[in-house]
Structure formats: structure tokens, C-alpha cells
Amino acid sequence: MSDLQSIAQHAIERAKKSGATAADAMIREDDTFSVTVRMGEVETLKEAISRSLMVRVFIGKRTATSHSSDLSDAIVDQLVDETVEMARLTSEDQSGGLPAEAVLREGSLPDLNLIDRSWDSLTPEQRINLASQTEAAALSTDKLITNSDGASFEYARSRVALANTIGFAGKYEGTGAVLVCVPIAQSKEGMQRDHWLSAARHRHGLGAPEDIGKKAATRAIRRLGARKIRTCQVPVVFDPLCSRSLLNHLFEAVSGSAIYRRSSFLIDQIGEEVASSVVSVIDDARMPAGLGSVPFDDEGVPTQATAIIENGVLRNYLQSAYTARKLGSKPTGNGSRSASGVVTIGPTNFYLKSGPYTPEDIIGSVKRGMYIVELIGFGVNTVTGDYSRGAVGIWIEDGKLTHPVHEVTIAGNLREMLKNIEMVGSDVTFVGSIAAPTLKISNMVVSGE
Amino acid sequence: MEVNKSIFVQKHNVTTQDLETYLSEALSRGGDYADLYFEYRINHSIVLEEQIIKSATKSVNLGVGVRVISGEKTGYAYSDDLTREHVIKAARTAAFIANSASSGGTIQIPTPLSQHRNLYSIPTFPAELEVAQKIALLEEADQAARAYDARIKQVQASYIDETKHVLIVTSEGKASWDIQPLVRINVMCIAEENGKRQSGYQGGGGRRSLDIFTENLAPKALARESARQAILQFRAQDAPAGPMEVVLGPGWPGILLHEAIGHGLEADFNRKKTSAFTGLVGQKVASDLCTVVDDGTIPFRRGSLNMDDEGNPTHQTVLIEKGVLQGYLQDRLSSKLMNSPLTGNGRRQGYDHIPMPRMTNTFMMSGESAPEDIIKSVKKGLYAVHFGGGQVDITSGKFVFSASEAYLIEDGHVTAPVKGATLIGDGPTVLRQVTAVGNDLKLDQGVGICGKDGQTIPVSVGLPTIKIREITVGGTEK
Numbered sequence: 041m042s043d044l045q046s047i048a049q050h051a052i053e054r055a056k057k058s059g060a061t062a063a064d065a066m067i068r069e070d071d072t073f074s075v076t077v078r079m080g081e082v083e084t085l086k087e088a089i090s091r092s093l094m095v096r097v098f099i100g101k102r103t104a105t106s107h108s109s110d111l112s113d114a115i116v117d118q119l120v121d122e123t124v125e126m127a128r129l130t131s132e133d134q135s136g137g138l139p140a141e142a143v144l145r146e147g148s149l150p151d152l153n154l155i156d157r158s159w160d161s162l163t164p165e166q167r168i169n170l171a172s173q174t175e176a177a178a179l180s181t182d183k184l185i186t187n188s189d190g191a192s193f194e195y196a197r198s199r200v201a202l203a204n205t206i207g208f209a210g211k212y213e214g215t216g217a218v219l220v221c222v223p224i225a226q227s228k229e230g231m232q233r234d235h236w237l238s239a240a241r242h243r244h245g246l247g248a249p250e251d252i253g254k255k256a257a258t259r260a261i262r263r264l265g266a267r268k269i270r271t272c273q274v275p276v277v278f279d280p281l282c283s284r285s286l287l288n289h290l291f292e293a294v295s296g297s298a299i300y301r302r303s304s305f306l307i308d309q310i311g312e313e314v315a316s317s318v319v320s321v322i323d324d325a326r327m328p329a330g331l332g333s334v335p336f337d338d339e340g341v342p343t344q345a346t347a348i349i350e351n352g353v354l355r356n357y358l359q360s361a362y363t364a365r366k367l368g369s370k371p372t373g374n375g376s377r378s379a380s381g382v383v384t385i386g387p388t389n390f391y392l393k394s395g396p397y398t399p400e401d402i403i404g405s406v407k408r409g410m411y412i413v414e415l416i417g418f419g420v421n422t423v424t425g426d427y428s429r430g431a432v433g434i435w436i437e438d439g440k441l442t443h444p445v446h447e448v449t450i451a452g453n454l455r456e457m458l459k460n461i462e463m464v465g466s467d468v469t470f471v472g473s474i475a476a477p478t479l480k481i482s483n484m485v486v487s488g489e
Numbered sequence: 490m491e492v493n494k495s496i497f498v499q500k501h502n503v504t505t506q507d508l509e510t511y512l513s514e515a516l517s518r519g520g521d522y523a524d525l526y527f528e529y530r531i532n533h534s535i536v537l538e539e540q541i542i543k544s545a546t547k548s549v550n551l552g553v554g555v556r557v558i559s560g561e562k563t564g565y566a567y568s569d570d571l572t573r574e575h576v577i578k579a580a581r582t583a584a585f586i587a588n589s590a591s592s593g594g595t596i597q598i599p600t601p602l603s604q605h606r607n608l609y610s611i612p613t614f615p616a617e618l619e620v621a622q623k624i625a626l627l628e629e630a631d632q633a634a635r636a637y638d639a640r641i642k643q644v645q646a647s648y649i650d651e652t653k654h655v656l657i658v659t660s661e662g663k664a665s666w667d668i669q670p671l672v673r674i675n676v677m678c679i680a681e682e683n684g685k686r687q688s689g690y691q692g693g694g695g696r697r698s699l700d701i702f703t704e705n706l707a708p709k710a711l712a713r714e715s716a717r718q719a720i721l722q723f724r725a726q727d728a729p730a731g732p733m734e735v736v737l738g739p740g741w742p743g744i745l746l747h748e749a750i751g752h753g754l755e756a757d758f759n760r761k762k763t764s765a766f767t768g769l770v771g772q773k774v775a776s777d778l779c780t781v782v783d784d785g786t787i788p789f790r791r792g793s794l795n796m797d798d799e800g801n802p803t804h805q806t807v808l809i810e811k812g813v814l815q816g817y818l819q820d821r822l823s824s825k826l827m828n829s830p831l832t833g834n835g836r837r838q839g840y841d842h843i844p845m846p847r848m849t850n851t852f853m854m855s856g857e858s859a860p861e862d863i864i865k866s867v868k869k870g871l872y873a874v875h876f877g878g879g880q881v882d883i884t885s886g887k888f889v890f891s892a893s894e895a896y897l898i899e900d901g902h903v904t905a906p907v908k909g910a911t912l913i914g915d916g917p918t919v920l921r922q923v924t925a926v927g928n929d930l931k932l933d934q935g936v937g938i939c940g941k942d943g944q945t946i947p948v949s950v951g952l953p954t955i956k957i958r959e960i961t962v963g964g965t966e967k
Contacts (some may be wrong), residue, residue, distance in 0.1 A: 078761070081561065081562065082562050082586065083561065083562060083563065084562070084563045085565070085585065085586050086565040087566050088579070088582075088841065090567070090569050090841060091569060103543075104545045104546065104547075105544060105545075106546060106547045106548065106549075107547075107548040107549070108549040109549065109550045109551055109552060109569040110551040110570075111569075119547065119549060123547065126545040126547065126620060127545070129621060130541075130542045130545050131541035133543060164585070187762060189761070189763055189884075224763055230885065231763070231884045231885065232884060233882065263885075266885070268961075271730050271731040301538070301645070301679065302643060302679055303643070303686070380548045381548065382536075414882075416887075417879060417880045417889035417911050417913075418878035418879070419877065419889070419891035419909060419910065419963065421688070423686050423688040424686070424687065424722075428910045428911040428963040428965075429911055430887065430963070432882075432887075447961065448913065449889070449963025450963070451730065451911075485730050485967065487730035487962065487963045488731070488732075488961060489961075
């Protein structure tokens, strides 16, 4: 097996030979292991090493991309040649091209502490045990936990190499693991499922199996006996995983691609107040050991920390080389290659900064309202900001959690929701590259009976 | 067709003897069953935006997945390198799940390989077509959308095709192969008026070649529909909040069935007793008017397959007959463990994924009512004709699906359009509230993508016009 960097180098040289004026190539190699344990027995065990090559070629201002999981020389050569041929058929695009050379500062890539080699010393049995212990903790929490959708441990070690025809050659590697538990609670009113998880690049960052299992079980049990409520307009409190979904919508709305397409409710608003003054959001690619941390993006642009919202004021959009040129801005190191090799915008560590309140403070401040613990469905329109999703929650009465609620929706508009964030929790929870703390929104429509 | 006509034999030098060796290795620690899933998948995509062809992409995926089943346990490994040493290594890794010392013995692979039938017989696979032909389709869409209304300011039209070769070989001595085409065009429009923006979306396609893009799937038809939806939204009022009578239009609103009952009837959830439908076979779960089927055998449909991803022929499976729950959608593992017949619903995203029970084309049979009469019968309600996505919590049975084009019904007449809103209901009971079923069954236009456990696959849905007595509408207007 040839080295990843030399395959990338080979691909761009081949592209030049077949007539490309510029090219870049990225290779990913993922060494993955996953196990699911259900009701105390291993249910699935999966292991593989996979590689993929993503090539982008330019002929002047025309471009085409390709992807292959087959990295044999003959296949790569043929695919690169075809990619160059495809590029001849696309249109001249004035904003096309590799990121300008000036942006590619060679050499000293920061050490972001992305790798923990001690994962290697875990035997398969020990990895299976992590999942077993997690599920066992959930099952033993309470006799109301009668069933389980299992607990899984997933581990990946990824290597990335990138090269382009204007002199960039870089690589990095990282490890990461996730431990997740999905118990099912049952009472005479029916079954309820919930989950909890922990994700980390380093072993010491991964939550203890017992804690994850117990927390997952507690979350499932508290949903038992859920009922509908009457349609009302009340304050809502989002738990950190639900707040995270809000940040996901915000991320889409500040992506340079949505901005130049004018398909975002946040276009033309840099410098304006788009959220309440207690809201600050950042995309920080350089957070040490961050789940979304990378030294350079998928175009070779050095990454950075980009302020998105500061005290409610919109500061920046996230840019790739292409969107930056379209919008007369600078790349922010958020170029991200989709599975097919096309460069889009991706988050690094995109999160809402923690505030002063504990979740209890926030719930305690609500006289009548709902604490949201799960959101389902896709009823969010990033163009208009219109928002309507299915919700599961716990009713709050006089600052106390009372009974669980389900089969309701919450609706509003993201514009107002951002402005109506009244309290920000201190509990930012990272389980992926997008994160948020507990949030209180002063007023939304809960639709029920 | 002869075994030596398979692309994996011709192009990748896989021999019958290799297949037997890999399966023997897979069962070397005593598993009950093993299978090999070879996949060679070529995808093309082209994007037109701002009136230029912005990108063209080709993607090649090649690999083999090795699965070993031992009781309820599954071991899985895959390799994107088809050389012998790599496949043998994958087979040994998958074998690890079983832990008895016994050997699997010898396995005989029959020749010729079987191909059951052909639901997508086409002269030329999309992968072999000229890029210029595909570009012309997108240009047609762009022009039609812009010509529809001057307020259409952005058009993004994309073309995607897939040609997927699969070869599935099992330790039970079965070997089958298939070549599965899939094409699709999407048109997204952004309209602007007085500084306000709205979006519209329409797509279509199926398991066919470019000749599918005619009539209502012609690029210009898709584009006009997308533009119409964007423009319509300028007039939309706030959607109502609370429970109300709802009429669903024919076709894509069938996503209701997919979410409300389809997922809950996948056998794995019922075998594990984690579905809200567990134990309900033989019971009344819908009104007498409802007969719901999952049918993977409709020619050229997006959710159709000659065989599922375990090599078993797809079926027409009746899920609900006149309101009574008939059975589940099975893959091999659940069908064995539940001692229930196969239904040809074992599907997977690709060689890097474990198969599981999934839907194909899921729809409700036509009833007797004229659609206009159904609307006339509603005093105050919602008429929803176009939807975005949906989702379900299998265990509690609560599901949502989000309307993107809906109108108020007032005194039997369709009146003002309303903004998009999510509808939420309870899977095991929502179909009991169906009080009228139209005579106008329509399948969707071929855009469905279904996600489960991180795997996405193409599916289709269908519905006649139906009336639901009461479902919660998640708008903002109390």
C-alpha cells in the first residue's frame, strides 16, 4: 500500500498531465471498529479499514470533481482523466479556483492534540466490555427499564492527506470514540425510549460507562406516562442536545453557500443584532482535542476561530475559497468535502458559548412552560426561518418539572427564537462538532390537544 | 447469465473458487450463515446554478462486505480492496463473532448465477450516457423556472444518476446478481418579492434511463412545479395550531404511511419488542377503509428491486388489510428468528453496511370516494398536498411529517394557502381516524430517501386522497 500523501500527489500530477491547469486531491483513511451489545449479548460487531480519494480539477475557471474507494493506480489514472474531460464540459465560473496561494501558509501546522494512541492498547474484549457495562448500568438502574435497543461503542482512527498543484502538502490524523446507550422503559401506559452518549478523541475524555447508562435510563424513565397538553403559548427550555439542533439550523443559515444563494434568513445582516445580547456563537477549529478540530480544511486553508455572533450581533459567515470569492470575503477554513468530493461548507467546533446559569436555575425561572428533551422531524425552513417540529418534553409548573408531554409540536420563527433567548446555561455539551448549553426561549407556540 | 458475465469476475478476477474460499473462512469459527455482498457503484452528478454548469462529479465505490450470523449475533467486515488477501482478512474478522472451534466445511456455489427477473430493463445504463445530454436537461429546467415568473431569482437544478452492480453469494449455496439503475433531477427555486424570499422544491426520477424525464417528470414540468410552490408561499398565512380535520392529497403525502406505520412494522423492532406495533398482528390498527402494502416489484420505481440486498426476490407484502395488521417487513435474520417467511425487505446502503428490514414502495390502495367529495365534506380543516420530510419514534409510536404546501378548507372549499407546518400523530392509532379514502391512488415522483441507523436508501410512497378525522397541526396561529 502506498502512502496516502504519495497517492494524492500522484493524482494531481496525473491531472496536470491530462490538461488540468490546477488540481487538488484529498485522501481519507478510516480504521473503524464498532460493537453493539443488546440485552447483555453482542448483537453486531463491525470492523474495517476504508479509504477514499477525492480529486478536484480546474481547467482555467472550469471545474469537475471525483471520488473513488478504489485507489489502484490504473483506476485512479482513468478517473482523473475522466474528471479532466468532465471539467471541459462545465461552465466558466469567475469565482472558481484553488484557494489563493497566499492563504496557504506552509509549515508549522499546530498540534491540536487530536490523537490518543492508548486506544490501540484496548483489546476487542475490552471494547465490547465498554458497551456491556454501559448497557448493564442502564438495565440495573430501575425495574422500569425492561428492554433495550442496546449500547454501542464505536472507535475510529482517521488519517487525512491533502495536496494541491500550488504547493500545499499536508496531513493530520486523529482518533475518536463514541459510547451510546439506548434503554427502553415500560409502564402500563406504554414504552418510552431515550438515549445518552459521550464522545471524545481521548480515552480520558470519554464518559464512564456507568454514568452514561444511568443517565440514559433516567432520561427514558422520566418520559413514562407522557401525555398531550392543550395548545398554548409558553416559555420553553431546550436541553443541551435539543439546543444543539438549533445551532445546526444556525450553522446552515450562516454558511457562505446559503448566503450567496440568498437562501438564508440571515443574509445581509453582518453587524446587525440577530440574537439576544446573551448569545455568542463561535466556530473554533483550533480547540485542543476538539471533536471538530482540524489544522487545515478540506481545501488546505489553515483553520481559525471565527466569531459568528458576539453578544447578539452577527459578525461573520463561514466561507470556503469559492463562497469567499462570491461574497468578497476571506475563506474561514470551513471548506468541507462531501462524500462525492464536492466542496461545501462544514462546521469545525461550532458552539454557543456557555452562560452563567445551571439548568436548574433556568427551569426554576419558568412559571408555566415546557422543558424540551427531544425534537423530531424536518419542519425548519432556513430561507424564511419558519420553524415547526415534533417535541417531547416535561411540563414545568412553578419552576418545577412535573409530568412528561408528548405528541405536541413547537413552532415559531428562528429569527424571533434567536432574539427571544433569555437565559444561557453553563452546560455546553460536546457530542459532535456542533454544541450548545441549556437555553430558555421566552415564548413559543406549543400545539397539542 | 453465466457467472463469468458478472463484472466482478470480468473486471476484478473473482472466481467461483474464491467465493467458496471466502465463505469457508467466514464460517471458520462456526457461524450459522455467511454471505458476501460485492458492490461496484458509479454515481454521476451535475449541478446547474446561477445559469451555469457549476460542477460535474463522478464517484466510484467498489468493495465487498462479509457478514457472519451466529444465533442473534452478526459479525461484519468489509474491504474496498478486492484482492484475495484483503477479502480473506475481512472474512476472518467477520468470523470472530462466532466462537466455536468447528469449521464451516465446504460450500458449493452454483453456476450459473441467478437473476430472478428484470424490473428495470433499459437499453443503456445512465453511467454510459454523455454528460452533454444530462446538461441539456438541466438547462431546460433552468429556463422553464425563470420563465414561470419574474420573481424567481435563483434556480438550482441538479442531476444525479447511479449504476450499481451487485453480486450476493451465501453459504446456503445461493448466488445472485443485479445491475440497478437510478436517476433523479431536483429543482430548487428561490423567489424574491419586496425583500422577502421563499423557496420551492420539486424532484423526480426512478430506476430507468433518461427517457423517464417526460410528461410530469420532464425537467420543465419539475421546474414549473418548483417555481409555483415558491411563488405560492408569498400568499401563505400562518398555519393553524391544534387538532383538526386534515385531508391529504394523493402521492407524496404517503410519507404518512412510511412514518406512521412502515417503520414500526420493520421486523427487527418487533423481534426485539421495541416497536409500538409489537404484538399487534391480527388486530385492528386502522379503519376498514385502509389497505396498505409494501411492494418492491413495481417496474422502474425508485423503491423497487429485482432482489433485496440479501439476494432474495422482493415481494408485494400486505401490511394492513381492511384495517387489520397482517405482518412485518422481514430480512433474513429476523425471519429466521421469528420463524416467519421472507418478504424481500433486507436492504443496505452499500457494502460497508449491515442489511436490515427496510421498506420499498409503500402505499395505500385506492378507495371509493371521489377526491372532490372528500374536500366538500370538510367544514373546517387543512388540505395538505406537498410534504418535506418526516420522522418517527418507533418505541412510543409518535411520528411527524412536515407539510410544505397546505391550504385551509372552509365550508367544503379549499381557500387560503398556509405556511409549512409539522403534523404530529400516533402511529398505531392515526389510521383508525381515516374516515374517507379516495379513488385516486398516486405514487410519488421518485424522490424518497429513507434513513435508519445511519443508512440511507431510496424508497417510494403513495396515497390516494384521504381524510383524517383529527391530527395535531403544528402551526403558530391559535
